[in-house]
Structure formats: structure tokens, C-alpha cells
Amino acid sequence: MLQMVQMVQMFIAMAAEGDVGMKALGAAIAVLAGIGAGIGMGIATGKAVEATARQPEAEGKIRSTLMIGLAFAETTALYGLVVALIVAFVL
Numbered sequence: 001m002l003q004m005v006q007m008v009q010m011f012i013a014m015a016a017e018g019d020v021g022m023k024a025l026g027a028a029i030a031v032l033a034g035i036g037a038g039i040g041m042g043i044a045t046g047k048a049v050e051a052t053a054r055q056p057e058a059e060g061k062i063r064s065t066l067m068i069g070l071a072f073a074e075t076t077a078l079y080g081l082v083v084a085l086i087v088a089f090v091l
Contacts (some may be wrong), residue, residue, distance in 0.1 A: 007031050027088035033080025039075045044069050
């Protein structure tokens with residue numbers, strides 16, 4: 001999460017210097033997808049812990065469902081990172 005914030009700050013600094021202009025700003029916005037994914041994964045993990053505490057016998061089902069959800073959320077973050085890198089260095 002901290003790395004995503006640092007990456008956004010780097011892209012905004014590049015835009016302020018005029019090196020890559022609007023490309024850096026677009027890349028910074030794309031990286032923000034990682035923040036949303038991080039928040040979502042934290043909420044999902046917290047709810048899974050609560051569910052396991054309430055029904056310990058369902059731990060296996062809860063864990064497998066959680067892992068699938070975390071994989072989808074992490075994929076969203078990675079897509080945002082890939083789009084940011086493409087915008088910053090290719091376009």
C-alpha cells in the first residue's frame with residue numbers, strides 16, 4: 001500500500017516538472033486502483049475472521065471463498081499497475 005502511494009507521488013512529481021505531463025497524471029490515477037483493492041482485501045479478511053470466530057466448523061469453506069475473493073481483488077490492483085506503467089512509459 002505504501003509503495004502504491006509512493007508511486008502516485010512520483011508520477012505527480014513528474015507531471016509537475018513537465019517531463020511527461022498528462023501521461024504521469026493518468027498513470028497516477030490508474031495506480032489508485034491499488035488503494036481500493038487494498039481496502040477491499042482488508043475488509044474481506046476482517047469479515048472472514050469474524051465469520052470463522054462465529055462458526056469455527058465452517059473455516060474451510062470460509063477460507064476457500066476468501067482466497068478466491070482476494071485473488072480477484074489483487075488482480076484488479078495488478079491491472080491498475082499495468083495500465084499505469086503502459087500510460088507512463090509506452091503511450
